[in-house]
Amino acid sequence: MPPKSSSTTTASKAGPSSSSTRNSSNNAILTLWNAYMEETPARLKLIDAFLFFLMLSGIIQFVYCVLISSFPFNAFLAGFGSCVGQFVLTASLRSQVNPSNKDEFKEVSPERAFADFALGSVVLHFFVFNFLG
Secondary structure, three states, X not given: OOOOHHHHHHHHHHHHHHHHHHHHHHHHHHHHHHHHHHHOOHHHHHHHHHHHHHHHHHHHHHHXXXXXXXXXXXXXHHHHHHHHXXXXXXXXXXXXXXXXXXXXXXXXXXXXXXXXXXHHHHHHHHHHHHHHO
């Protein structure tokens, strides 16, 4: 039976390189987070928080449908479609009110973008409500 010390030396040689890769990825994530917190306006952070909520809500609904039950399937489709549709409308609003995108949306003011968002949301939820039955 060969000694086990050779396998431990191999594992110790692989350890520092993987930890340095992990350390550099942690530094990249930390740098990205710090840049986001410093450079992103508060209005966009609020929209991003709502986008995160919509994504989380859609994931929870999908997992519930897969794991527990999809008995009223039209209710699942309406709820999940509502999350996806609202996510798309909110992402569109975010791109239109982002100050760095002013060149692309010259003729759309932030007030007009919000009015489009609100009207689209009302129409979306009208269809979702009618789909429920």
